[in-house]
Amino acid sequence: MQTEAVAQLIRDGLPGAEVEVSGDGSHFEAVVVSAAFEGLPPIKKQRLVMDTVKAQIASGELHALSIKTLTPGQRA
Template identity: 30%
Template sequence: MSAMVEQIRQRLTDALAPVALEVLDEGHKHAGHANAGKGHFHVRIVSSAFAGVLPIKRHRMVYAALEGLMDQGIHALSIDAKAP
Protein backbone atom coordinates (compact mmCIF):
# COMPACT_ATOMS: atom_id res chain seq x y z
CA MET A 1 0.00 0.00 0.00
CA SER A 2 1.42 3.39 -0.97
CA ALA A 3 2.14 6.10 1.58
CA MET A 4 -0.48 8.36 -0.04
CA VAL A 5 -3.17 5.67 0.14
CA GLU A 6 -2.36 5.24 3.82
CA GLN A 7 -2.55 9.02 4.43
CA ILE A 8 -5.91 9.21 2.68
CA ARG A 9 -7.22 6.26 4.71
CA GLN A 10 -6.03 7.78 7.99
CA ARG A 11 -7.48 11.23 7.28
CA LEU A 12 -10.88 9.83 6.28
CA THR A 13 -10.96 7.46 9.25
CA ASP A 14 -10.16 10.27 11.68
CA ALA A 15 -12.64 12.73 10.19
CA LEU A 16 -15.60 10.56 9.20
CA ALA A 17 -15.37 7.32 11.21
CA PRO A 18 -16.39 5.14 8.25
CA VAL A 19 -17.96 1.72 8.66
CA ALA A 20 -16.44 0.80 5.28
CA LEU A 21 -13.54 2.40 3.43
CA GLU A 22 -11.65 1.48 0.29
CA VAL A 23 -8.95 3.67 -1.23
CA LEU A 24 -7.67 2.61 -4.64
CA ASP A 25 -4.60 3.96 -6.40
CA GLU A 26 -5.74 4.25 -10.02
CA GLY A 27 -2.62 5.85 -11.45
CA HIS A 28 -2.13 2.92 -13.81
CA LYS A 29 -5.40 3.79 -15.58
CA HIS A 30 -4.11 7.19 -16.67
CA ALA A 31 -1.16 6.33 -18.90
CA GLY A 32 -0.61 9.10 -21.40
CA HIS A 33 -2.41 11.76 -19.35
CA ALA A 34 -0.84 14.66 -17.49
CA ASN A 35 0.70 13.37 -14.24
CA ALA A 36 0.22 9.82 -15.51
CA GLY A 37 0.94 7.10 -12.99
CA LYS A 38 0.66 9.25 -9.89
CA GLY A 39 -1.96 10.98 -7.85
CA HIS A 40 -5.12 9.36 -9.25
CA PHE A 41 -7.28 7.79 -6.53
CA HIS A 42 -10.78 6.39 -6.03
CA VAL A 43 -12.45 6.41 -2.61
CA ARG A 44 -15.43 4.28 -1.61
CA ILE A 45 -16.60 5.33 1.83
CA VAL A 46 -19.65 4.50 3.94
CA SER A 47 -20.17 6.65 7.01
CA SER A 48 -23.11 7.56 9.24
CA ALA A 49 -21.79 11.14 8.98
CA PHE A 50 -23.36 11.12 5.49
CA ALA A 51 -26.88 10.27 6.71
CA GLY A 52 -29.36 12.81 5.36
CA VAL A 53 -26.59 14.68 3.49
CA LEU A 54 -26.80 15.42 -0.23
CA PRO A 55 -24.09 13.87 -2.44
CA ILE A 56 -22.35 17.20 -3.17
CA LYS A 57 -22.04 17.90 0.56
CA ARG A 58 -20.66 14.37 1.10
CA HIS A 59 -17.95 15.10 -1.47
CA ARG A 60 -17.17 18.39 0.25
CA MET A 61 -16.80 16.54 3.55
CA VAL A 62 -14.30 14.14 1.96
CA TYR A 63 -12.34 17.01 0.38
CA ALA A 64 -12.28 18.83 3.73
CA ALA A 65 -10.84 15.73 5.42
CA LEU A 66 -8.13 15.59 2.75
CA GLU A 67 -7.27 19.29 2.94
CA GLY A 68 -3.63 19.85 2.05
CA LEU A 69 -3.24 16.50 0.30
CA MET A 70 -4.98 17.81 -2.81
CA ASP A 71 -1.96 20.04 -3.42
CA GLN A 72 0.64 17.53 -2.28
CA GLY A 73 0.07 14.24 -4.03
CA ILE A 74 -3.54 13.93 -5.11
CA HIS A 75 -3.97 14.96 -8.73
CA ALA A 76 -7.44 13.45 -9.25
CA LEU A 77 -9.95 11.94 -6.86
CA SER A 78 -13.19 10.10 -7.61
CA ILE A 79 -15.54 9.59 -4.69
CA ASP A 80 -18.34 7.14 -3.94
CA ALA A 81 -19.74 8.31 -0.57
CA LYS A 82 -22.77 6.67 1.01
CA ALA A 83 -24.58 6.43 4.31
CA PRO A 84 -25.06 2.99 5.90
Protein backbone atom coordinates in the same frame (compact mmCIF):
# COMPACT_ATOMS: atom_id res chain seq x y z
CA MET B 1 0.86 9.12 -1.76
CA GLN B 2 -0.03 5.58 -0.85
CA THR B 3 -3.62 4.34 -0.86
CA GLU B 4 -3.53 3.59 2.87
CA ALA B 5 -2.33 7.14 3.64
CA VAL B 6 -5.30 8.57 1.74
CA ALA B 7 -7.67 6.16 3.50
CA GLN B 8 -6.26 7.13 6.91
CA LEU B 9 -6.73 10.85 6.21
CA ILE B 10 -10.38 10.20 5.39
CA ARG B 11 -10.84 7.98 8.47
CA ASP B 12 -9.25 10.65 10.67
CA GLY B 13 -11.58 13.30 9.28
CA LEU B 14 -14.70 11.12 9.40
CA PRO B 15 -14.41 9.02 12.57
CA GLY B 16 -16.22 5.70 12.28
CA ALA B 17 -16.24 5.73 8.48
CA GLU B 18 -15.44 2.60 6.51
CA VAL B 19 -12.99 3.59 3.78
CA GLU B 20 -11.58 1.70 0.79
CA VAL B 21 -9.11 3.47 -1.49
CA SER B 22 -7.54 2.29 -4.72
CA GLY B 23 -5.24 4.18 -7.04
CA ASP B 24 -1.87 4.62 -8.67
CA GLY B 25 -0.05 7.17 -6.53
CA SER B 26 -1.64 10.39 -7.75
CA HIS B 27 -5.15 9.44 -8.92
CA PHE B 28 -7.30 7.68 -6.35
CA GLU B 29 -10.80 6.30 -5.99
CA ALA B 30 -12.42 6.15 -2.56
CA VAL B 31 -15.55 4.38 -1.37
CA VAL B 32 -16.63 5.87 1.94
CA VAL B 33 -19.44 4.49 4.11
CA SER B 34 -20.47 6.75 6.97
CA ALA B 35 -23.52 7.49 9.08
CA ALA B 36 -22.46 11.16 8.80
CA PHE B 37 -23.89 11.11 5.25
CA GLU B 38 -27.45 10.42 6.43
CA GLY B 39 -29.85 13.00 5.05
CA LEU B 40 -27.20 14.99 3.17
CA PRO B 41 -27.36 15.87 -0.53
CA PRO B 42 -24.60 14.35 -2.71
CA ILE B 43 -22.56 17.58 -2.92
CA LYS B 44 -22.34 17.88 0.87
CA LYS B 45 -21.24 14.24 1.15
CA GLN B 46 -18.48 14.91 -1.40
CA ARG B 47 -17.39 18.05 0.48
CA LEU B 48 -17.15 16.18 3.78
CA VAL B 49 -14.71 13.74 2.21
CA MET B 50 -12.77 16.36 0.21
CA ASP B 51 -12.29 18.43 3.37
CA THR B 52 -10.32 15.53 4.87
CA VAL B 53 -7.68 15.71 2.09
CA LYS B 54 -7.82 19.46 1.38
CA ALA B 55 -4.21 20.11 2.43
CA GLN B 56 -2.84 17.27 0.29
CA ILE B 57 -4.74 18.49 -2.76
CA ALA B 58 -3.60 22.08 -2.19
CA SER B 59 0.03 20.97 -1.94
CA GLY B 60 -0.20 18.81 -5.07
CA GLU B 61 0.65 15.67 -3.09
CA LEU B 62 -2.77 14.31 -4.04
CA HIS B 63 -3.75 15.11 -7.61
CA ALA B 64 -7.20 13.57 -8.05
CA LEU B 65 -9.73 11.78 -5.88
CA SER B 66 -12.92 10.20 -7.16
CA ILE B 67 -15.40 9.59 -4.35
CA LYS B 68 -18.37 7.29 -3.89
CA THR B 69 -20.29 7.97 -0.68
CA LEU B 70 -22.74 5.60 0.97
CA THR B 71 -24.68 5.52 4.20
CA PRO B 72 -24.56 2.26 6.15
CA GLY B 73 -28.07 1.44 4.85
CA GLN B 74 -26.98 1.88 1.22
CA ARG B 75 -24.07 -0.53 1.47
CA ALA B 76 -24.59 -3.60 -0.67
